Amino acid sequence: MIGFGKFWGISAASKFFVTVLILVTAISISAAILQGTQTKTLQNLWQTHERGAAKKTILLGLIRGTMGYNGMIHSLHSYFLSNNPIDLIEAHKALLELKVIISGYRSLGVTEDEENALFQLEVILGQYRKVIANIEYGGSLSGPDSLKQIIVNDQPAFKALNLLNTNLVNTRQSNVLKITQKIEGLSYSIIVSAIAISSVLIITLIGFSWFVRNRVTTPIDKLVKSFDSIDPALENDQKLPVRSEEWRDELDTLAQAGNKYLEAASTHLAERRKVEEYLVEAKEHAEAANKAKTNFLSSMSHELRTPMNAVLGFAQMMEIDPDTPLTTSQKNCIHHIMESGGHLMALIDKILIFSEVEDGTISFRLQAKNINDLINKSVEQLRSDGIEKTVEITNDISETENCSINIDEVGFNTIFQALLSNATLYNKAPIKIEVFSKILKGDTVRIFVKDNGLGIPAEKQSLVFAPFRRLGMENSSIPGTGVGLAIAKKLTKLLNGKIGFESNKDEGTTFWVEFPLLKDKDSQRLV
Amino acid sequence: MRATSKLNGFFCQIGRKNNLFAIAFFLLAFLPSSPSQAIELGLTPSDVYGLWTNVNSALISFSKQQNIDKQQRITALPLKTFNNKKPKDVLARVAKFRTKLIELPFSTKGRTEGLLTKELSFLLRDSQALVTPSLVFLHSGQVLVETVTVLSHNSHGKSPIGSFFIFEKFREKTPSNVYGQVDLAHRRLELILESIKAQKLEITRLQE
Numbered sequence: 001m002i003g004f005g006k007f008w009g010i011s012a013a014s015k016f017f018v019t020v021l022i023l024v025t026a027i028s029i030s031a032a033i034l035q036g037t038q039t040k041t042l043q044n045l046w047q048t049h050e051r052g053a054a055k056k057t058i059l060l061g062l063i064r065g066t067m068g069y070n071g072m073i074h075s076l077h078s079y080f081l082s083n084n085p086i087d088l089i090e091a092h093k094a095l096l097e098l099k100v101i102i103s104g105y106r107s108l109g110v111t112e113d114e115e116n117a118l119f120q121l122e123v124i125l126g127q128y129r130k131v132i133a134n135i136e137y138g139g140s141l142s143g144p145d146s147l148k149q150i151i152v153n154d155q156p157a158f159k160a161l162n163l164l165n166t167n168l169v170n171t172r173q174s175n176v177l178k179i180t181q182k183i184e185g186l187s188y189s190i191i192v193s194a195i196a197i198s199s200v201l202i203i204t205l206i207g208f209s210w211f212v213r214n215r216v217t218t219p220i221d222k223l224v225k226s227f228d229s230i231d232p233a234l235e236n237d238q239k240l241p242v243r244s245e246e247w248r249d250e251l252d253t254l255a256q257a258g259n260k261y262l263e264a265a266s267t268h269l270a271e272r273r274k275v276e277e278y279l280v281e282a283k284e285h286a287e288a289a290n291k292a293k294t295n296f297l298s299s300m301s302h303e304l305r306t307p308m309n310a311v312l313g314f315a316q317m318m319e320i321d322p323d324t325p326l327t328t329s330q331k332n333c334i335h336h337i338m339e340s341g342g343h344l345m346a347l348i349d350k351i352l353i354f355s356e357v358e359d360g361t362i363s364f365r366l367q368a369k370n371i372n373d374l375i376n377k378s379v380e381q382l383r384s385d386g387i388e389k390t391v392e393i394t395n396d397i398s399e400t401e402n403c404s405i406n407i408d409e410v411g412f413n414t415i416f417q418a419l420l421s422n423a424t425l426y427n428k429a430p431i432k433i434e435v436f437s438k439i440l441k442g443d444t445v446r447i448f449v450k451d452n453g454l455g456i457p458a459e460k461q462s463l464v465f466a467p468f469r470r471l472g473m474e475n476s477s478i479p480g481t482g483v484g485l486a487i488a489k490k491l492t493k494l495l496n497g498k499i500g501f502e503s504n505k506d507e508g509t510t511f512w513v514e515f516p517l518l519k520d521k522d523s524q525r526l527v
Numbered sequence: 528m529r530a531t532s533k534l535n536g537f538f539c540q541i542g543r544k545n546n547l548f549a550i551a552f553f554l555l556a557f558l559p560s561s562p563s564q565a566i567e568l569g570l571t572p573s574d575v576y577g578l579w580t581n582v583n584s585a586l587i588s589f590s591k592q593q594n595i596d597k598q599q600r601i602t603a604l605p606l607k608t609f610n611n612k613k614p615k616d617v618l619a620r621v622a623k624f625r626t627k628l629i630e631l632p633f634s635t636k637g638r639t640e641g642l643l644t645k646e647l648s649f650l651l652r653d654s655q656a657l658v659t660p661s662l663v664f665l666h667s668g669q670v671l672v673e674t675v676t677v678l679s680h681n682s683h684g685k686s687p688i689g690s691f692f693i694f695e696k697f698r699e700k701t702p703s704n705v706y707g708q709v710d711l712a713h714r715r716l717e718l719i720l721e722s723i724k725a726q727k728l729e730i731t732r733l734q735e
Contacts, residue, residue, distance in 0.1 A: 085684030086676065092692040093672045100568060100665065107569035133689035 009249035017208045024200050031193040042182045050175040052108045059105045060164055066097050114167050120160040219251045234266040294358045301352040312341045354483045357490040364408035368518050371400045378416040396436040400445050404518040411491050418484035419449040419511045425478050427453035446514040455505040465489040568661035572705050577694035578667045579708035585674045585691050586715045592682055595722040601715050612703040615658040620709045621666050627716050
């Protein structure tokens with residue numbers, strides 16, 4: 001059992017209306033063809049009757065002319081007057097012509113009356129022929145059958161001609177009537193069929209418009225509004241309207257498909273929401289833990305630094321006190337205390353800087369500084385630490401001789417020391433470090449620190465700037481905490497710079513750091 | 528009624544068959560009819576045949592009248608038999624005869640239009656493409672008139688001519704039969720013309 005909706009569904013109804021339109025078109029064409037047939041009938045009526053009657057009228061005129069005082073009779077009169085045989089030939093010729101004309105008249109189709117009249121004419125013409133032949137052979141011109149008698153008593157001829165004429169007039173009147181009736185019938189037929197076809201067409205179009213409005217446009221509008229009213233969060237169980245089974249059509253199928261989609265999307269969104277909630281919670285936990293770690297590091301650094309200062313200070317005092325000279329063994333012990341204490345102090349300083357950078361409490365004093373001066377100071381500091389005995393440092397910074405950057409000197413030194421320290425520690429003898437600088441695109445300076453060391457394996461390069469990561473060197477004899485490059489990266493970012501590196505295993509590593517060049521040397525500001 | 532019922536039957540038939548057939552039928556029905564429909568005046572080859580027997584009689588009378596030495600030969604010329612001739616062929620032969628007739632010392636100028644050709648042109652216009660017996664009759668009638676005119680003129684009106692305009696009733700004559708009569712007249716005329724030239728006969732020229 002097919003539902004009403006299925007029958008009036010968009011595709012089914014469209015087919016129905018297209019079929020109706022084809023039928024209407026076919027009916028229109030058929031009506032036009034039938035009217036064309038009627039017009040053809042009208043044309044035939046005119047051709048077979050009225051056109052024939054017109055021709056007969058002309059032939060009747062020809063009969064009168066050929067027979068009368070301009071033709072045969074005229075020739076005979078001339079012959080009586082002049083006795084010229086040519087006139088007699090002309091009379092014979094006229095009789096011959098009349099034979100042709102009468103035959104032509106008959107060939108157009110004649111009624112019984114016309115046939116009788118034509119026969120009468122032929123009898124009269126036969127009399128003329130006999131009399132003319134009689135004249136040639138010396139016959140008398142007098143008597144009941146004489147030529148004069150025939151000419152004077154031409155009533156039968158007139159009667160026959162009048163009969164033909166009357167018949168023609170009647171025929172033509174009848175033809176006019178028939179043709180007029182036919183034209184009227186045709187006009188009526190054209191009007192009726194035009195009205196009928198137009199009515200069917202209008203009704204079909206109205207029906208189609210109604211269908212399009214009620215079954216297509218309005219449901220689509222409702223569907224669109226339903227879509228618009230759906231909460232993007234899909235929190236409530238929202239659905240598109242679907243009609244009952246018997247009224248269901250293609251748009252309802254579309255709505256059903258939309259509902260399936262909405263249901264799937266709603267499920268997906270609910271799951272996603274749960275994941276998001278979990279992630280937010282995890283993030284909060286992580287941030288809190290990080291904060292706690294930073295606070296711990298900061299507190300611990302401060303707490304360690306104070307006693308360490310006391311340890312180092314008293315150790316130094318013991319070493320240099322002249323009142324209590326130390327034995328050699330005691331001197332060695334003091335030296336170990338001071339060396340280990342210094343190392344521990346440097347470690348505490350780094351952790352302190354790292355914690356300040358992490359919790360955002362670090363402050364900078366930005367000043368216009370010559371880039372070469374900054375580099376030279378950092379290199380000098382490294383050399384002063386006695387490194388130069390084992391490390392060869394080359395310095396090519398001529399390109400940036402007069403260039404300045406807006407920088408915090410301590411921050412820059414911390415960054416650069418980290419790079420130099422890294423190049424020194426993770427290296428192999430003979431250690432060579434190249435420091436050089438370049439100007440990029442006219443407004444940025446890039447400083448390179450290149451070593452000839454071990455290089456960084458490709459798979460570990462993403463962890464180079466991660467804090468407390470030493471990329472497999474944790475258990476090696478190389479000293480370090482793994483926070484130097486992490487601090488350098490964070491400081492570079494805070495100082496509006498960039499940091500990066502290029503490295504190949506066993507071929508060394510080139511670290512670089514870049515800062516924007518200063519255009520106004522006098523500008524100073526405190527962040 | 529019969530035509531209507533046939534038409535209804537036809538529509539019933541095409542209703543059961545495919546529509547393409549109906550469309551093809553209507554298209555064919557509205558095609559223009561042939562423009563070369565000849566008007567037949569009802570004259571038959573038998574009528575034309577009668578005319579040419581009279582032309583032959585007139586030529587024999589002329590040969591007798593002029594004392595042509597080949598007169599017996601002219602009279603005795605046999606009628607040849609022809610087959611499969613059409614009115615078009617006959618008309619061509621008639622035209623050839625008229626060309627020969629002009630060689631007689633007789634002017635046919637002004638009389639070569641043909642019998643009633645102008646007057647009946649409204650009927651004959653359509654038949655120009657198709658030669659009918661009626662058209663041949665009109666041209667042959669003019670030939671008869673011209674031949675009889677020559678005969679009458681050279682006898683100074685003494686020769687009776689009425690008999691040449693009384694036509695014997697022939698039946699079932701074909702264009703081939705008519706062609707034979709025209710051919711016979713043509714051969715007689717050729718002999719007459721040969722004799723006139725050989726005997727140096729003086730034939731009176733008609734006044735134009």
